Amino acid sequence: MTQNILILPGDGIGPEIVAEATRLLNALKDRFGLAVELEEAPIGGAGYDAAGQPLPDETLALARAADAILLGAVGGPRYDQLAWELRPERGLLAIRSELALFSNLRPAILYPQLASASALKPEIVGGLDIMILRELTGGAYFGKPRGIQTREDGVREGFNTIIYSEPEIERIVRSGFEIAMKRDRRLCSVDKANVLEVSQLWREVAERVAKDYPKVALSHMYVDNAAMQLVRAPKQFDVIVTENMFGDILSDAAAMLTGSIGMLPSASLDAQGKGMYEPIHGSAPDIAGQGVANPLATLLSVAMMLRYTLNEEAQAARVEAAVGRVLDQGLRTADIWTEGCRKVGTREMGEAVVAALAD
Numbered sequence: 001m002t003q004n005i006l007i008l009p010g011d012g013i014g015p016e017i018v019a020e021a022t023r024l025l026n027a028l029k030d031r032f033g034l035a036v037e038l039e040e041a042p043i044g045g046a047g048y049d050a051a052g053q054p055l056p057d058e059t060l061a062l063a064r065a066a067d068a069i070l071l072g073a074v075g076g077p078r079y080d081q082l083a084w085e086l087r088p089e090r091g092l093l094a095i096r097s098e099l100a101l102f103s104n105l106r107p108a109i110l111y112p113q114l115a116s117a118s119a120l121k122p123e124i125v126g127g128l129d130i131m132i133l134r135e136l137t138g139g140a141y142f143g144k145p146r147g148i149q150t151r152e153d154g155v156r157e158g159f160n161t162i163i164y165s166e167p168e169i170e171r172i173v174r175s176g177f178e179i180a181m182k183r184d185r186r187l188c189s190v191d192k193a194n195v196l197e198v199s200q201l202w203r204e205v206a207e208r209v210a211k212d213y214p215k216v217a218l219s220h221m222y223v224d225n226a227a228m229q230l231v232r233a234p235k236q237f238d239v240i241v242t243e244n245m246f247g248d249i250l251s252d253a254a255a256m257l258t259g260s261i262g263m264l265p266s267a268s269l270d271a272q273g274k275g276m277y278e279p280i281h282g283s284a285p286d287i288a289g290q291g292v293a294n295p296l297a298t299l300l301s302v303a304m305m306l307r308y309t310l311n312e313e314a315q316a317a318r319v320e321a322a323v324g325r326v327l328d329q330g331l332r333t334a335d336i337w338t339e340g341c342r343k344v345g346t347r348e349m350g351e352a353v354v355a356a357l358a359d
């Protein structure tokens with residue numbers, strides 16, 4: 001059965017990296033029998049340009065109808081002065097929320113070929129394979145009330161609200177245990193339970209859910225310590241489960257363990273396993289339009305899509321193996337380049353991965 005993939009290039013480097021993902025999907029289709037149809041729609045600043053909305057109604061309708069979605073990135077200085085609700089980032093948050101994509105998997109894996117590209121010493125990051133599970137539709141990102149107001153004394157104040165209900169905590173923590181069961185059975189729940197009531201509830205719920213998973217070792221860690229431990233001794237972690245904003249921050253930090261933020265893919269899944277796939281990085285306005293962005297996080301996001309939503313494990317493994325081969329060949333975009341390697345641009349990297357696809 002043919003599955004429909006909706007491609008949302010977005011802004012900045014989004015269209016450049018997504019073009020390589022499209023090349024890859026078309027190659028899997030033409031050479032390896034992958035039954036997919038691709039369709040494209042605007043989101044973010046491109047959505048605003050095309051339809052006056054960061055998430056155009058038509059894009060949302062196509063997203064609901066698609067079997068899987070691939071997103072590049074949104075945002076950029078051109079759009080930073082727009083009214084708040086029209087900003088590109090609102091479109092991204094809206095699609096996550098509308099499609100109930102609460103479970104965001106952000107694997108941080110160090111390809112051995114990139115050990116020397118990491119900002120950390122090879123002995124600290126060698127063999128790194130951790131999974132950060134970020135809650136994606138709650139917390140400060142969506143809590144109400146929010147806004148900027150002027151107090152009676154004339155002072156302006158901004159405010160956001162962090163809210164998590166017990167069912168919201170339970171479903172993401174449960175996903176964390178399920179993922180841990182398929183890995184090394186260690187789950188670290190990261191919170192700020194020494195300061196925030198919402199974290200206290202989170203911890204309580206995590207302890208309760210743990211009773212259903214006696215084979216998984218659950219630990220708790222405060223987020224400030226977790227940030228420190230991620231750069232001190234990242235291999236102590238197997239699976240980390242955490243709330244929306246902590247997960248956003250910790251995953252960018254974890255990205256640097258793998259050599260570059262241009263290496264980290266992600267899957268955002270709903271309760272049925274349907275999902276949107278995207279690199280964790282942004283639209284990188286500083287390098288947009290130069291053809292130098294690393295497309296590998298996006299190509300690895302395609303691999304996650306093949307594995308988690310399209311049930312095409314062999315195709316996923318094929319893509320990951322091709323990325324490994326290209327790194328073996330010494331090809332590097334600027335962000336992961338080290339002495340003795342060959343520096344290539346976005347397109348050359350994408351073409352090399354396609355050329356390295358094998359039976």
Ligand SMILES: NC(=O)c1ccc[n+]([C@@H]2O[C@H](COP(=O)([O-])OP(=O)(O)OC[C@H]3O[C@@H](n4cnc5c(N)ncnc54)[C@H](O)[C@@H]3O)[C@@H](O)[C@H]2O)c1
Pocket residue numbers: 013017072073074075076077089092261262278279280281282283284285286287292293294295297335
């Ligand atoms: N999921 C998303 O769409 C997403 C994620 C993060 C940020 N953003 C948006 O992107 C814009 C820029 O944000 P930022 O600068 O904080 O974060 P960013 O991730 O876009 O860039 C941070 C740094 O990493 C580099 N980088 C990112 N991706 C790269 C890649 N594939 N290859 C090589 N280098 C790469 C950039 O050049 C930059 O120096 C903002 O508008 C922000 O809101 C979007």
Ligand SMILES: CC(C)[C@H](C(=O)O)[C@@H](O)C(=O)O
Pocket residue numbers: 075089092093248280282
């Ligand atoms: C652009 C922004 C809304 C987004 C987030 O904070 O979730 C980004 O940083 C991410 O990690 O996907």
Ligand SMILES: [Mg+2]
Pocket residue numbers: 248249252280
């Ligand atoms: Mg982020």
